[in-house]
Amino acid sequence: MNAARALVAAALLSGAVTGAYVTGRVTAQRTLVTPDEINTVEVTQKALQAVVRVDNRLQRERLQPGDDPIETGTGFFYKKDLIVTNYHVVQFQESLTVTLYNGRRIPARLEGVDPGIDIAILRVTGVTAPATLSFGSSARLIPGQKLLTIGTPLRIPNFVGTGVFSVAVSARDIPRSDGFANEVGQYIATTANIQQGNSGGPLLDSRGLVVGVADASAAPNGLVPGIIGIAVPGDLVKQSLDDLEKIGVPQRGTLGVTLVDLDSLDPALRQLAGLSSSEGALVDQVPAGTAAARAGLRGSLRNSKDQLLAPLGDIIVAVDGQRVRDSFDVIRLVAAKRPGQTVTLDVWRNKKRVAVKVTLLKRTLQ
Known part of the structure; x- marks a missing residue:
């Protein structure tokens, strides 16, 4: 910790002793008492503005009687008009809308897709991102390192979860039935909350950098909520986004055969x-x-x-x-x-x- 950060932390902690202090836009009354809590709040407050809810109105021919016509997931701005999410969230879309952290809803359109790692890019017009998130290095994650998720689990907006990086797990050990992400070699396994609706949201380190994109929840069966979150490594996502923007298709290796x-x-x-x-x-x-x-x-x-x-x-x-x-x-x-x-x-x-x-x-x- 450099001198400036040390002084900020000391000031915040001394404020806690007197009963109240302000960190960024957050005023806390006798609540934040550790540097880790302060860090969690600071990262969350900065990242929340970049995270969006993604609503996919499904094509009518894809619906069965009684089906919910709206598939809901999460995404985040990584550029002023571009949002990254999971491909499985926006597949079979008839129309797409995103909801900003302040409740404003705007239309979006599909800009690029990479089913090979279950990633998609959405573009919005008529609005500039309130904030954007940058990518960190998923390759440098250390077991036990703190991670945060922000998303829309069970359609609850702006839901924050915390946990740790547990292990990089082989994709072979994460069975999927949707046919996507067949080019992911390893996933990030975390104790941070990833449930239905979190898909496509950011997995953040304690600097507020994206180290993964929430993708799934490992559960013993369909009736029991998963307690192990699964994310696509941020390094892989960043590479794909660059390929999609410059070339239009991802540039991972392929033999071209069946x-x-x-x-x-x-x-x-x-x-x-x-x-x-x-x-x-x-x-x-x-x-x-x-x-x-x-x-x-x-x-x-x-x-x-x-x-x-x-x-x-x-x-x-x-x-x-x-x-x-x-x-x-x-x-x-x-x-x-x-x-x-x-x-x-x-x-x-x-x-x-x-x-x-x-x-x-x-x-x-x-």
């Missing part, structure tokens, strides 16, 4: 291929012009009934020396790279292990 988990194949097919293990990912389709096609990766053949035929195509068993269990591993390991980088695939081809080097290509708009 994959089939080896353990889903008929054991007889695996035996014909000379494999004794069910670990690996079968290359199914290899579209022309993709990085995989340029590297000579071999796809599989299918009959008129869409059944795989022997001999099978290449089977990826390792990526840059790391053994893979299935397509889940392949996608995430390759996604950690950037266009222009080279990834080495160990593939099983004609009953032999072969190394194939693939130079990843820039993604383009479909």
Whole structure:
């Protein structure tokens, strides 16, 4: 703590002794007694103005009788007219509105999407962000470090939660059924509150910097509220936002192929291929012009009934020396790279292990 911050903290604490003090726009009466409480209040008061409620009026054809037509989540301004949120919050939107911290509602439109990490950008017009949030470094988080969330859980506005960073957890351990975020390698696990409605909100460190975007709540079943919050790492989000603004699509690595988990194949097919293990990912389709096609990766053949035929195509068993269990591993390991980088695939081809080097290509708009 530098001298200026030390003097501020001392002044605040001495104010607490006399019964009242002011920190920023907050006046506290005999409440804030520790530096940590003061920090929490200061970070919250600055960040609240940047956080918005996101309401997605769903397309009519997506609704069943009795369904709530409004999907509610959270977002935050990271630029004067741009808001980041989760893609799953704004999917199937008929119209979008955001509500500012002061209750003002304004229309928004989808500006960019990145389902691969469950992120979307919204643009608003006719209003300038009351405040914006900046990104910190999620890679530098330390277990036990304090984190804060601000969002709209259960549609409660401006809800603040605190907790700690617990661990970076493999995406494999966070099962999802929505098909999104299949390019997230690791999530942030936290004890800070993340419930339904928090999705897309900021996960803040004690400096008020965004180190993650709230994404889900880990719960034992659908009836029990989760006590473990799951967030997309801020470093990954920041990289995606930059790509979306400059290029229009994220630039994480991709082979451009379709994959089939080896353990889903008929054991007889695996035996014909000379494999004794069910670990690996079968290359199914290899579209022309993709990085995989340029590297000579071999796809599989299918009959008129869409059944795989022997001999099978290449089977990826390792990526840059790391053994893979299935397509889940392949996608995430390759996604950690950037266009222009080279990834080495160990593939099983004609009953032999072969190394194939693939130079990843820039993604383009479909």
